[in-house]
Amino acid sequence: MWKGRNVVVTGGAGFIGSHVSDWLIAQGAAVTVVDNLSTGFREFASPAATFVEGDMLDQALLDRTLAGKDFVFHLQANADIRENLAYPRKNVEQNVLATQNLLEAMRANGVKGIAFASTGSVYGEPDVFPTPEDAPFPVQTSLYATSKVACEGLLSSYALGYGFSSWVFRFVSILGPRYTHGHVFDFVKRLRKDPSTLHVLGNGKQLKSYCHVEDCVAAIMTAVGATAAAGSGYWVHNIGRPDMLEVNTSISYIVRELGLSPKLTYEGGERGWVGDSPKILLDIGKLRALGWEPKHTLESSVVDTVRYLVANPWTMDRR
Ligand SMILES: NC(=O)c1ccc[n+]([C@@H]2O[C@H](COP(=O)([O-])OP(=O)(O)OC[C@H]3O[C@@H](n4cnc5c(N)ncnc54)[C@H](O)[C@@H]3O)[C@@H](O)[C@H]2O)c1
Numbered sequence: 001m002w003k004g005r006n007v008v009v010t011g012g013a014g015f016i017g018s019h020v021s022d023w024l025i026a027q028g029a030a031v032t033v034v035d036n037l038s039t040g041f042r043e044f045a046s047p048a049a050t051f052v053e054g055d056m057l058d059q060a061l062l063d064r065t066l067a068g069k070d071f072v073f074h075l076q077a078n079a080d081i082r083e084n085l086a087y088p089r090k091n092v093e094q095n096v097l098a099t100q101n102l103l104e105a106m107r108a109n110g111v112k113g114i115a116f117a118s119t120g121s122v123y124g125e126p127d128v129f130p131t132p133e134d135a136p137f138p139v140q141t142s143l144y145a146t147s148k149v150a151c152e153g154l155l156s157s158y159a160l161g162y163g164f165s166s167w168v169f170r171f172v173s174i175l176g177p178r179y180t181h182g183h184v185f186d187f188v189k190r191l192r193k194d195p196s197t198l199h200v201l202g203n204g205k206q207l208k209s210y211c212h213v214e215d216c217v218a219a220i221m222t223a224v225g226a227t228a229a230a231g232s233g234y235w236v237h238n239i240g241r242p243d244m245l246e247v248n249t250s251i252s253y254i255v256r257e258l259g260l261s262p263k264l265t266y267e268g269g270e271r272g273w274v275g276d277s278p279k280i281l282l283d284i285g286k287l288r289a290l291g292w293e294p295k296h297t298l299e300s301s302v303v304d305t306v307r308y309l310v311a312n313p314w315t316m317d318r319r
Pocket of ligand 1: 011079
């Protein structure tokens with residue numbers, strides 16, 4: 001369904017967006033990447049994509065870029081979940097306003113299909129595990145998740161109000177090649193500096209579910225492919241794995257892979273930071289019913305990420 005399509009990937013020089021672009025190009029789509037390189041790297045963007053270096057807050061640039069396109073994968077965001085309290089305005093600008101600008105540029109150009117990267121953090125600290133897409137939203141615990149809830153609302157409103165086809169994907173933490181933020185990145189980076197100790201935010205007993213970026217892209221494409229013919233609508237899918245891992249177990253894979261045995265120190269209790277959910281397990285039954293199945297295990301996802309970082313230390317040097 002993608003051959004010959006004109007697709008925009010926002011954040012296409014970032015971790016997940018670059019994989020989405022590669023996948024689409026392999027399917028024969030013409031891809032235009034929009035990215036301001038604030039956290040992404042030019043080297044990540046597919047060489048076969050048209051690269052527009054620009055900011056999502058630049059409405060005129062988006063209006064021009066969306067001309068003649070027929071679908072958008074919206075992977076751009078401020079994806080920093082831990083620093084979110086330090087920059088409260090950033091989440092509103094970079095997530096909510098950027099998404100609003102994009103939707104307006106789509107509307108101005110008659111582009112009506114959009115797939116959006118949301119987050120499992122929208123469930124806050126849920127009562128139900130695995131957490132299904134229709135779980136009640138609890139009190140929001142982070143500004144990042146709050147901004148994603150607002151974006152989801154914009155996408156559903158544009159679907160109803162303007163006949164858009166809007167897909168929302170709530171990810172667990174994604175791992176794999178070109179990963180440049182999150183716990184594996186931080187731990188490997190810090191262990192490069194000091195292999196003797198590793199300081200952990202939280203008690204290390206937080207239970208997290210991860211998903212490999214290849215499985216994540218396959219999940220997105222499966223869901224969009226399954227419902228694209230339906231015309232306008234609003235679809236929400238969780239993306240994750242059916243199991244969880246203690247942060248301490250993840251650390252054991254990382255240090256084993258690096259051949260190190262650092263002294264571990266811990267800070268805080270159940271939560272590593274305000275808004276950190278001590279347990280994450282999303283119900284992925286909806287995507288499985290469409291025939292998608294994650295291929296990577298939790299362990300292979302962590303190991304693959306560590307190997308990528310070891311082979312590409314420049315990604316850590318430039319952060
Ligand atoms: N990585 C994860 O584990 C994870 C989990 C849940 C949700 N998500 C979501 O998935 C999406 C992709 O995340 P990622 O991990 O690839 O992040 P990333 O930081 O690697 O990619 C984001 C990209 O957007 C670009 N960007 C940021 N602000 C911009 C702006 N104003 N204008 C133009 N470009 C801008 C950055 O340069 C970067 O290339 C984000 O929406 C994120 O919130 C990621």
